[in-house]
Amino acid sequence: MPPKRIAILAPVAWRTPPRQYGAWETVAGNIAEGLVARGWDVTLFASRDSLTRASLHAVVERGYEEDRSIDPKVAEYLHISEAFEHAAEFDLIQSHYDFMALTYTRLVATPVLTTVHGFSSPQILPVYRKYGDGYFVSISDSDRAAGLNYLATVYNGIDLDLYPLRESGGGDLIFLGRIHPDKGVHLAIEVARLSGLPLQIAGIVQDEAYFREQVQPHLDQQIRYIGPVGVEGKNELFSRARALLHLNTIPERFGLVLAEANAAGVPVIAMDLGSCREVIEDGVTGFLVSSVGEAARALECVAEIDPAACRERVRRCFSIQTMVEGYERVYSAIFELEAKKRL
Amino acid sequence: MPPKRIAILAPVAWRTPPRQYGAWETVAGNIAEGLVARGWDVTLFASRDSLTRASLHAVVERGYEEDRSIDPKVAEYLHISEAFEHAAEFDLIQSHYDFMALTYTRLVATPVLTTVHGFSSPQILPVYRKYGDGYFVSISDSDRAAGLNYLATVYNGIDLDLYPLRESGGGDLIFLGRIHPDKGVHLAIEVARLSGLPLQIAGIVQDEAYFREQVQPHLDQQIRYIGPVGVEGKNELFSRARALLHLNTIPERFGLVLAEANAAGVPVIAMDLGSCREVIEDGVTGFLVSSVGEAARALECVAEIDPAACRERVRRCFSIQTMVEGYERVYSAIFELEAKKRL
Numbered sequence: 147m148p149p150k151r152i153a154i155l156a157p158v159a160w161r162t163p164p165r166q167y168g169a170w171e172t173v174a175g176n177i178a179e180g181l182v183a184r185g186w187d188v189t190l191f192a193s194r195d196s197l198t199r200a201s202l203h204a205v206v207e208r209g210y211e212e213d214r215s216i217d218p219k220v221a222e223y224l225h226i227s228e229a230f231e232h233a234a235e236f237d238l239i240q241s242h243y244d245f246m247a248l249t250y251t252r253l254v255a256t257p258v259l260t261t262v263h264g265f266s267s268p269q270i271l272p273v274y275r276k277y278g279d280g281y282f283v284s285i286s287d288s289d290r291a292a293g294l295n296y297l298a299t300v301y302n303g304i305d306l307d308l309y310p311l312r313e314s315g316g317g318d319l320i321f322l323g324r325i326h327p328d329k330g331v332h333l334a335i336e337v338a339r340l341s342g343l344p345l346q347i348a349g350i351v352q353d354e355a356y357f358r359e360q361v362q363p364h365l366d367q368q369i370r371y372i373g374p375v376g377v378e379g380k381n382e383l384f385s386r387a388r389a390l391l392h393l394n395t396i397p398e399r400f401g402l403v404l405a406e407a408n409a410a411g412v413p414v415i416a417m418d419l420g421s422c423r424e425v426i427e428d429g430v431t432g433f434l435v436s437s438v439g440e441a442a443r444a445l446e447c448v449a450e451i452d453p454a455a456c457r458e459r460v461r462r463c464f465s466i467q468t469m470v471e472g473y474e475r476v477y478s479a480i481f482e483l484e485a486k487k488r489l
Numbered sequence: 490m491p492p493k494r495i496a497i498l499a500p501v502a503w504r505t506p507p508r509q510y511g512a513w514e515t516v517a518g519n520i521a522e523g524l525v526a527r528g529w530d531v532t533l534f535a536s537r538d539s540l541t542r543a544s545l546h547a548v549v550e551r552g553y554e555e556d557r558s559i560d561p562k563v564a565e566y567l568h569i570s571e572a573f574e575h576a577a578e579f580d581l582i583q584s585h586y587d588f589m590a591l592t593y594t595r596l597v598a599t600p601v602l603t604t605v606h607g608f609s610s611p612q613i614l615p616v617y618r619k620y621g622d623g624y625f626v627s628i629s630d631s632d633r634a635a636g637l638n639y640l641a642t643v644y645n646g647i648d649l650d651l652y653p654l655r656e657s658g659g660g661d662l663i664f665l666g667r668i669h670p671d672k673g674v675h676l677a678i679e680v681a682r683l684s685g686l687p688l689q690i691a692g693i694v695q696d697e698a699y700f701r702e703q704v705q706p707h708l709d710q711q712i713r714y715i716g717p718v719g720v721e722g723k724n725e726l727f728s729r730a731r732a733l734l735h736l737n738t739i740p741e742r743f744g745l746v747l748a749e750a751n752a753a754g755v756p757v758i759a760m761d762l763g764s765c766r767e768v769i770e771d772g773v774t775g776f777l778v779s780s781v782g783e784a785a786r787a788l789e790c791v792a793e794i795d796p797a798a799c800r801e802r803v804r805r806c807f808s809i810q811t812m813v814e815g816y817e818r819v820y821s822a823i824f825e826l827e828a829k830k831r832l
Contacts (some may be wrong), residue, residue, distance in 0.1 A: 217612040219562075220588065224616055227592035245563065249570035252594035269560040273567055 149187045150477070153236040154178045154200065155229045155243050158221050162192035166374040167324065168209075169402050170263045173285075173302045173469075174242040180303065180470030189236070191229040192470040203232070224244055230254050238477055245273035251280055255273045257480050259283060261300070264399040265291055281480055283473070286421030289399040297476050301424070302400050304460070305471025308377050309384070309409040311457050316386035318344045319445075320412075322375070323392070324352040325361060329424050330393035330417065331385045332360045333438050335369055337391055337415075340442040344368050345391075346383055348375045384410035388431070389448045392416040393441060401425050405464040408432070411453025425464070431456040492530045496579040497521045497543065498572045498586050501564050503552040505535035509717040510667065510693045511552075512745050513606045516628075516645045516812075517585040522526045523646065523813035532579070534572045537720035546575070552586070564789070565589055573597050580615045581820055594623055600823050602626060603751030604643070607742040608634055622824055626816070632742040641821050644767070645743050646812025647803070651720050652727070654753040654800050659729035662688040662788075663755075665693040665718075668704060668733070673736035673760065675703045676781050678712055680734055680758075683785040689726055690714045727753035732775070735759040736784060744768050748807040751775070754796025758787050768807070774799040 147379045154177055160168035164173040171192070178190045178200040190196065194204035205228045210216040226247050233239060233254035241247040241260045259281040265271065275293055282294045285302055319341070321334040331347060338345035347370065365371055371393040375383065380403075392398075392408040397420025404414045404425045414432035416422040428434045432451060433444035462468065497520055503511035506518040514535070521533045521543040533539065548571045553559040569590050576582060576597035584590040584603045594601040602624040609773055625637045626731065628645055664677040674690060681688035690713065694700045708714055714773045718726065723746075733750040735741070740763025747768045752768070757775035759765040769775045775794060776787035790799035805811065 217610065218610050221614060223589055223592045224619070227595075231595050246566055249566045250596065252574050252592070253570075253593065267560070269558075269563050273563060276567070393730075 149185055150237040151187045151189070151235060152181055152477070153203075153229055153239040154181075154188060154190045155226065155239060155241045155247060156190060156192040156196070157243055158192055158193045158206045158209055158225045159211045159218075160347065161212065162190065162196040162198065164209075166376045166379075168211075168473045169302075169400075170242050170395060170460070171209075172304075172402060173261070173263070174465045176305060177209070177240065177301055177470060177473060179305075179467040181473075184474070189232075191225065198266065198421070203228070210410060226250060228389050231433035237482075238480060240473070245270045248273055248277040248280065251277060257281060257484050259297075259476060259480060261285065262289070262291075262294070264289060281360075281476075283476055285400045286424050288397060288421045288424065297479055300469055300472035300476065301464055302353075302402055302405070303464055304402065304405050304409060304472070306409050306457070306461060306465055309381060309406050311409075311411045311453060312385045312387075314385075315388060315412075315453070318383070318386045319343050320383045320387045320390050320407075321345065321347045321349070321392075322380065322383065322390065322407070323349045325349050325357045325371075326352045327356050327360075328394060328396045330395045331356075333395070333441070334391040334418075335361070335364045336438045337393070337441045337445070341445050342368075343388060343445070346368070346386070347371045348379065348383060380406060381410065384412045387412045389445060390414045391441065392422070393435075394419055394422070398422050398425075404432075405460050408456040409460040409464075411456050413448045413451035413453075413456065415441050415448070417441075427459060429472075431459050431485040482483065490657075492528055493580040494530045494578065495524055495820070496546075496572055496575070496582040497524075497531060497533045497535075498569065498582060498584045498590060499533060499535040499539070500586055501536045501549045501552055501568045502554045502561075503534065503536075505539040505541065505551075506556075509719045509722075509723070512645075512743075513585050515647075515745060516606070518605070518771070519646055519809045520583065520645060520647060520813060520816060521827075522648075523809040524816075525815070527813060530576075534568065546571070569593060572573075581823060582694070583816070588613045591616055591620040591623065594620060600624060600827050602796065602819065602823060604628065605632070605634075605637070607711070624819075626819055629741075629767050631740060631764045631767065632675045640822055641815065642740075643815035643819065644807055645745055645748070646807055646809040647745065647748050647752060649752050649800070649804060651807055652724060652749050654752075654754045654796060655724075655728045655730075657728075658755075659733060660686060660731050661726070661729045662686050663726045663730045663733050663750075664688065664690045664692070664735075665723065665726065665750070666692045667731065668692050668700045670699050670703075671737060671739045673738045674699075675717045676736035676760075676784070677734040678704070678707045678738070679781045680784045680788070681712055683781065684788050685711075685733060686788070688712045689729070691716065691718045691722065691726060693717045716808055723749060724753065725733060727755050730755045731759045734784065735765070736778075736781070737762055737765070739763070741765050741768075747775075748803050751799040752803040752807075754801065756791045756794035756796075756801050758784050759792075770802060774802050 156174035162171040188200035190200040210218040230250040233256040418434035499517035505514040509651040531543035533543040573593040576599040761777040
């Protein structure tokens with residue numbers, strides 16, 4: 147039997163894989179690579195400058211966040227519809243394109259699996275409700291909406307080869323993520339002040355006013371902002387890190403960077419909100435806290451965390467292979483359900 | 490033979506018909522009403538508060554421009570896809586939903602006719618080019634893009650009953666339209682100053698900075714801004730008008746307000762750009778000009794314009810009946826082409 151043909155519909159906000167920021171594209175790309183490695187016939191719908199071992203199908207030249215000459219609305223309508231126009235060439239379409247792609251699913255016969263990377267606003271929920279009888283995967287048990295036909299939670303998987311175990315720890319605190327109040331950069335700064343440790347802040351500025359008012363005034367010798375970083379920059383930060391601070395102020399959906407830090411052996415101090423307790427094993431790969439004070443106290447215990455245990459847990463739970471095995475189980479379930487429908 | 494089933498896909502920026510501004514919704518609604526009057530089986534896809542004698546199919550409660558709690562992106566995806574999910578119930582879908590609706594057309598068997606109400610930006614042209622082999626109607630000969638399969642130009646039609654011939658003219662100049670540099674409000678103000686005549690400016694403020702910098706500073710006893718107006722407000726303005734000034738700075742696509750003013754017997758002084766020379770017959774229903782100076786001089790000749798001739802030309806060229814007859818010819822052509830495809 148020839149291998150099943152899978153279409154992976156990645157977002158086109160950024161290249162797949164992204165140069166720096168771009169969690170959804172990272173995961174879509176990792177699934178595509180992992181499926182190829184395991185013998186599936188994979189087509190990746192992504193921006194034309196994407197890098198993949200799958201067949202690349204592209205109608206949008208570059209990520210619209212990377213090329214302001216591209217109209218995001220035009221790019222999304224062209225890109226998503228292109229995948230659905232080719233639906234008959236696939237046994238399954240796996241969409242990473244949020245509510246927009248759902249609106250094409252009833253116009254094709256090919257089953258569509260949607261990985262819900264997060265509900266950006268309550269305003270998009272009516273679309274999920276309308277198409278709630280489709281096939282859905284959540285990326286953590288905590289990030290689920292009522293009434294959707296979830297087949298499984300499949301945790302995001304990272305490429306462990308990109309984040310090798312660091313040789314030794316350092317003294318810095320690090321923040322990695324979008325500069326946005328949701329990500330609690332201001333709380334990381336408070337922890338740095340309480341502990342007296344240097345803090346390196348890296349990531350794209352998504353909320354300019356927040357950066358200007360709650361981050362920039364605190365920058366000095368101790369608190370540094372270094373802009374967005376790619377894989378190399380992250381490893382550089384990990385090599386100097388005492389701990390990663392992830393003091394999110396709203397429930398985390400998954401937190402790819404927690405797994406990346408753990409893969410490198412860096413303990414994570416995370417706010418116990420949303421999926422953090424699924425990604426971090428309290429006392430084993432870091433500490434779950436509920437306040438700035440607790441975070442500062444946890445810093446005194448990070449030496450107890452075994453870097454090898456951190457990496458081992460990532461390998462077991464958050465590797466590309468584990469993720470792809472998870473999706474393979476979901477695909478099988480869908481193929482069985484679809485076969486029954488045809489009887 | 491039962492009547493053919495036509496779906497009219499209106500935009501959901503505003504109610505159909507709109508309370509005030511909303512040219513695309515006006516035309517979509519007029520087509521629906523005109524087709525119903527001539528015995529077609531018509532379903533209007535529009536906001537739920539729309540008023541129509543067709544069957545109303547709605548998934549969006551109110552126009553997203555009228556209710557800021559509605560996310561425009563969510564509303565558009567839900568509304569457009571809903572129509573295409575019901576495609577099999579129709580013999581033809583006539584879309585007024587710009588490039589977005591085109592991206593669903595290849596996923597349904599029902600033929601789709603797109604009325605192109607205007608190309609808002611060169612960035613949307615790639616979508617039109619991709620779907621250029623579809624069926625298109627232009628709303629003026631001048632507003633066409635290369636490479637699209639145009640079947641005809643069908644001029645927009647208005648409901649003449651809404652704009653009765655006024656009893657006598659007045660002394661005011663009037664501007665009716667969006668407050669936007671494209672519409673040349675600043676040029677209308679210059680003409681008012683040159684002529685010394687009062688100017689009434691009505692319309693929604695679409696460009697706040699333009700209003701603040703180029704309109705507001707000129708408001709005084711002579712130059713007045715009265716906000717957006719509905720049908721009643723327009724007739725009130727027409728009854729006091731010497732002429733309508735429409736000194737557009739970019740090619741006009743159609744200019745519904747020119748036909749409305751003419752219907753009421755108001756002469757129009759329009760910039761000779763785009764479709765204006767198709768809508769206004771120079772020297773008969775108004776004057777085509779190429780500068781502010783020419784516009785001011787034309788004002789001296791407006792007494793020569795016969796109000797009854799203005800209205801008669803609108804009845805002949807820009808009535809709902811004329812428009813609907815035009816669309817009926819296009820529908821027939823499509824049904825023939827589709828029948829040939831099936832042979």
